[in-house]
Each structure stands twice: as structure tokens, then as C-alpha cells.
Amino acid sequence: MTSPLVIAIDGPAAAGKGTIAKRLAAHYGLAYLDTGLLYRAIGRLAHERGLDLGDGAAVGAVARELDPASLDDAALRGREAGELASRVAVHRQVRDALTSFQRAFAVMPGGAVLDGRDIGTVICPDAQVKIFVTASPEVRARRRTDELLAKGRAVDYGTILAEVRERDARDAGRAAAPLKAAPDARLLDTSEMDIEAAFRAACGIVDEAPYRDED
Numbered sequence: 001m002t003s004p005l006v007i008a009i010d011g012p013a014a015a016g017k018g019t020i021a022k023r024l025a026a027h028y029g030l031a032y033l034d035t036g037l038l039y040r041a042i043g044r045l046a047h048e049r050g051l052d053l054g055d056g057a058a059v060g061a062v063a064r065e066l067d068p069a070s071l072d073d074a075a076l077r078g079r080e081a082g083e084l085a086s087r088v089a090v091h092r093q094v095r096d097a098l099t100s101f102q103r104a105f106a107v108m109p110g111g112a113v114l115d116g117r118d119i120g121t122v123i124c125p126d127a128q129v130k131i132f133v134t135a136s137p138e139v140r141a142r143r144r145t146d147e148l149l150a151k152g153r154a155v156d157y158g159t160i161l162a163e164v165r166e167r168d169a170r171d172a173g174r175a176a177a178p179l180k181a182a183p184d185a186r187l188l189d190t191s192e193m194d195i196e197a198a199f200r201a202a203c204g205i206v207d208e209a210p211y212r213d214e215d
């Protein structure tokens with residue numbers, strides 16, 4: 001019998017993990033969950049309600065109410081939502097409220113790809129494939145800057161680099177499920193790769209993984 005394939009993709013902001021995860025899901029015919037969207041939606045809701053984002057109990061209540069079907073809003077993908085997400089994601093109450101939804105998604109019969117910060121370490125520690133996608137802060141900031149410039153936004157590289165470093169420090173430095181590679185994750189450093197090469201490397205990791213049950 002073969003168990004459904006679960007692929008856990010973690011890594012810092014702007015390393016390419018979302019694009020890689022989405023393409024892996026399409027390639028292997030798996031469902032895809034961008035878990036960052038859950039935190040982004042909570043950050044935005046809490047902000048709109050004027051809550052103190054440092055208040056774990058209040059923000060945790062927002063997280064428990066979240067309708068995961070309501071994540072289709074383009075504004076959730078912007079810089080501001082990312083910043084708000086990183087701030088609310090430090091709270092244990094927020095993370096706990098999202099755990100069962102993410103785990104239920106991961107065990108769907110056809111298999112799944114989830115991307116985030118703690119998928120391989122906390123949400124799906126038994127995932128058959130774990131990939132930690134990273135790139136240097138300078139490369140990530142350059143990519144993010146170019147993306148925003150291409151959309152006609154006035155941004156400067158130095159500001160974006162500072163944001164990337166600040167987000168890394170908050171995501172990796174928090175006590176609750178910090179950003180880190182699971183001990184059994186394969187590291188994929190995309191600093192010197194374009195997205196095509198990064199995707200091919202990720203497919204190589206999946207294809208080499210001993211993920212099929214023999215019994």
C-alpha cells in the first residue's frame with residue numbers, strides 16, 4: 001500500500017518556496033496549501049479590528065474564528081499583510097488555533113504540499129518529503145525589489161533588505177514554532193538558481209525520497 005504523499009516546504013520569506021510548492025503540487029497532482037495566507041488573514045483581521053497585535057489572547061480569538069475558505073483576497077499577498085502575519089504568528093494561541101486545519105489538509109487522500117515555516121517541524125513531522133528552501137537575504141531582497149518594481153511600485157533595495165532581515169529575525173527568533181529546518185529536511189539554496197532550476201532541483205529531491213510504503 002502507498003500512503004498519500006505529503007511534501008513539507010519551509011523557508012524564509014522570498015526564497016521561492018511558494019512558487020516551488022505550487023509547481024510541485026501541479027506536477028505531482030497534489031493539493032496545495034499556502035499556510036502563510038492563514039497568518040496573513042489573521043494579521044489583517046486583527047489590524048482592521050484595531051487589536052493590539054501583541055495581545056496573544058485577543059489575536060488567538062480572531063484565529064479561532066477564521067474561515068479558511070476566505071483566503072482568496074489579493075491584498076493578503078502584499079507586503080503589509082506579510083508584516084502583520086509575522087507579528088501575529090509569534091503567539092502560541094494563534095498557532096494552536098491553526099494546527100488542526102493544517103493537519104486535516106495534509107492528510108487528504110490524494111496527498112498534499114504545504115508551505116510555511118513550521119510544516120516539517122511541527123505540523124507534518126511525518127511528511128515523506130521535507131525541503132527547506134532558502135537563499136541569501138541579499139538575493140531575496142533583490143528578487144522582492146525587482147518583483148515590486150515590475151508592478152510599478154516605488155521601492156528601494158535597502159528598505160526591502162532591512163524588511164527581509166527583520167522578518168527573518170522575528171520568524172526564527174520566536175519561541176513558538178520558530179522558522180528552522182527539520183533535521184531530516186533537504187536544504188535547497190536557490191541563491192544561484194532561477195525558478196526553473198529551483199523547481200527541477202525540488203523535483204529531484206522528491207523523486208529521490210524513499211516515500212513509498214513497501215507494505
Ligand code: DC
Pocket residue numbers: 013014035036037039040082085086089090115116117118119167171
Ligand atoms: O510565507 P509568508 O510570507 O506568506 O508568511 C507570512 C508570515 O507568516 C511569516 O513571516 C511568518 C508567518 N508564518 C508562520 O509563522 N508560519 C507559517 N507556517 C507560515 C507563515
